Amino acid sequence: MxxxxxxxxxxxxxxxxxxxxxxxxxxAVFTVREGHLHVLLVERGEEPYRGHWxxxxxxxxxxxxxxxxxxxxxxxxxxxxxxxxxGLRPEQLRTYSDPDRDPRMRVVSVAYTALLPDLxxxxxxxxxxxxxxxxxxxxxxxxxxxxxxxxxxxxxxRIGAKLEYTCLATAFCPPEFTLGELQxxxxxxxxxxxxxxxxxxxxxxxxxxxxxxxxxxxxxGGRGKPAALYRAGTATALHPPLLRPEGRPTP
Amino acid sequence: MxxxxxxxxxxxxxxxxxxxxxxxxxxAVFTVREGHLHVLLVERGEEPYRGHWxxxxxxxxxxxxxxxxxxxxxxxxxxxxxxxxxGLRPEQLRTYSDPDRDPRMRVVSVAYTALLPDLxxxxxxxxxxxxxxxxxxxxxxxxxxxxxxxxxxxxxxRIGAKLEYTCLATAFCPPEFTLGELQxxxxxxxxxxxxxxxxxxxxxxxxxxxxxxxxxxxxxGGRGKPAALYRAGTATALHPPLLRPEGRPTP
DNA sequence: ATAATAGTGTCTATCAGACACTATGCC
DNA sequence: GGCATAGTGTCTGATAGACACTATTAT
Numbered sequence: 063m064x065x066x067x068x069x070x071x072x073x074x075x076x077x078x079x080x081x082x083x084x085x086x087x088x089x090a091v092f093t094v095r096e097g098h099l100h101v102l103l104v105e106r107g108e109e110p111y112r113g114h115w116x117x118x119x120x121x122x123x124x125x126x127x128x129x130x131x132x133x134x135x136x137x138x139x140x141x142x143x144x145x146x147x148x149g150l151r152p153e154q155l156r157t158y159s160d161p162d163r164d165p166r167m168r169v170v171s172v173a174y175t176a177l178l179p180d181l182x183x184x185x186x187x188x189x190x191x192x193x194x195x196x197x198x199x200x201x202x203x204x205x206x207x208x209x210x211x212x213x214x215x216x217x218x219x220r221i222g223a224k225l226e227y228t229c230l231a232t233a234f235c236p237p238e239f240t241l242g243e244l245q246x247x248x249x250x251x252x253x254x255x256x257x258x259x260x261x262x263x264x265x266x267x268x269x270x271x272x273x274x275x276x277x278x279x280x281x282x283g284g285r286g287k288p289a290a291l292y293r294a295g296t297a298t299a300l301h302p303p304l305l306r307p308e309g310r311p312t313p
Numbered sequence: 314m315x316x317x318x319x320x321x322x323x324x325x326x327x328x329x330x331x332x333x334x335x336x337x338x339x340x341a342v343f344t345v346r347e348g349h350l351h352v353l354l355v356e357r358g359e360e361p362y363r364g365h366w367x368x369x370x371x372x373x374x375x376x377x378x379x380x381x382x383x384x385x386x387x388x389x390x391x392x393x394x395x396x397x398x399x400g401l402r403p404e405q406l407r408t409y410s411d412p413d414r415d416p417r418m419r420v421v422s423v424a425y426t427a428l429l430p431d432l433x434x435x436x437x438x439x440x441x442x443x444x445x446x447x448x449x450x451x452x453x454x455x456x457x458x459x460x461x462x463x464x465x466x467x468x469x470x471r472i473g474a475k476l477e478y479t480c481l482a483t484a485f486c487p488p489e490f491t492l493g494e495l496q497x498x499x500x501x502x503x504x505x506x507x508x509x510x511x512x513x514x515x516x517x518x519x520x521x522x523x524x525x526x527x528x529x530x531x532x533x534g535g536r537g538k539p540a541a542l543y544r545a546g547t548a549t550a551l552h553p554p555l556l557r558p559e560g561r562p563t564p
Numbered sequence: 565a566t567a568a569t570a571g572t573g574t575c576t577a578t579c580a581g582a583c584a585c586t587a588t589g590c591c
Numbered sequence: 592g593g594c595a596t597a598g599t600g601t602c603t604g605a606t607a608g609a610c611a612c613t614a615t616t617a618t
């Protein structure tokens with residue numbers, strides 16, 4: 063509901079004196095780089111958790127929605143042009159509201175995931191705050207600040223699942239990409255290897271998943287036969303889905 | 314992130330003067346009753362939207378998480394015993410944070426879905442606020458208060474999708490149920506008819522979806538052959554999923 | 565030539581949809 | 592018997608996994 067609704071109040075609590083909450087957004091921004099899943103982290107410059115790495119994010123401002131705040135923060139943290147960021151669609155992950163998740167005050171955080179193609183190093187918003195891509199698989203990312211480790215784990219699980227039944231994987235790719243690159247996204251995020259012929263067949267027979275780039279230009283990824291280029295199609299859902307091997311949903 | 318993180322602040326905004334937000338939970342509580350999907354609504358007794366129907370919900374208290382608030386509100390609104398409510402697991406849907414979603418103040422609402430078996434009429438929390446099950450399909454539920462119409466639509470879409478790849482459907486059923494009842498949940502939520510033999514085969518060969526109730530008791534749903542009873546299994550995910558007919562994800 | 569990547573074709577096991585048929589209860 | 596629901600068996604078309612094979616580039 064929303065504020066008042068009078069007789070609902072059961073006992074000890076008066077709606078008028080609700081505690082003020084701070085509302086923030088946190089972003090789990092992923093990219094695939096050199097065959098590894100990376101996540102964008104920033105270094106905290108203040109207590110608590112000074113010197114720890116954290117997810118980028120910030121306050122929701124008085125006149126913006128959480129989604130707008132997420133897009134704004136993403137632009138600030140990555141230093142991407144507003145045009146580029148406009149094309150991205152941070153997707154709401156879930157909201158974290160444990161009363162003690164911030165030791166200082168009551169902060170409710172709306173978490174988002176975003177997927178980027180491989181980009182140059184983040185500019186870090188042009189100020190002193192460090193921002194960098196960190197490999198997600200290695201243990202390198204020690205303890206993150208606050209409950210960001212949990213948020214990151216939730217986000218990671220979510221994108222793995224969404225690759226199965228949406229066309230989301232193309233968001234990890236540049237505007238034009240080869241099927242080999244697309245396959246590597248799946249292999250990297252899922253941590254498996256896929257059969258190339260079967261992967262091609264599945265992608266190409268899923269209507270609206272990818273569409274060939276008309277001009278017969280081609281591109282090479284080193285040596286080997288140059289690959290045809292594709293761009294993301296208009297579909298957003300995959301029916302039927304492209305299921306992970308092993309059956310199990312990834313623990 | 315969470316409050317401060319010093320050099321991040323870009324320009325005009327001072328983290329110290331964040332506006333106070335109110336945080337509420339809203340619940341989209343569904344049940345299947347007489348072959349129709351129903352949702353639990355309460356009648357508002359105050360402006361704005363006095364006399365309009367709304368989703369049940371309320372403020373998050375100073376020392377509870379949004380999830381705890383959702384369970385508490387669910388217990389209050391349905392009048393269910395705490396034991397029963399403890400078994401339910403309201404699931405976070407998403408957070409609604411449009412600056413103008415409440416005309417009076419800045420309210421961010423964390424929405425939850427919950428699925429109940431067919432129950433006696435809600436007690437309405439023992440006070441004057443009306444609470445009742447309303448058919449979701451008919452146009453009977455006029456304009457809901459605030460953005461609750463949108464929340465309800467989002468929740469409806471979500472549970473339809475989750476039936477495909479989770480074992481959630483059993484949450485609509487009493488502790489012991491027949492496969493016919495389970496099938497009716499799918500048919501009702503999806504608005505389709507399913508082939509019974511194929512449905513049985515799928516459910517029974519999905520490990521952990523349902524398990525037979527040992528004692529050979531049986532129960533009838535009127536006339537016809539009595540059906541074997543099952544209870545929910547231990548699995549939570551369905552692999553491979555039980556896909557909706559038609560291919561399309563339901564617009 | 566060899567390595568490396570792109571792309572094609574085919575066989576097969578599995579699975580979902582369709583549907584005929586049997587079983588067991590009530591009237 | 593007639594009807595309604597529960598439950599079984601079978602056929603078939605679609606699909607995913609496995610894998611052999613060809614194509615085109617760089618070195």
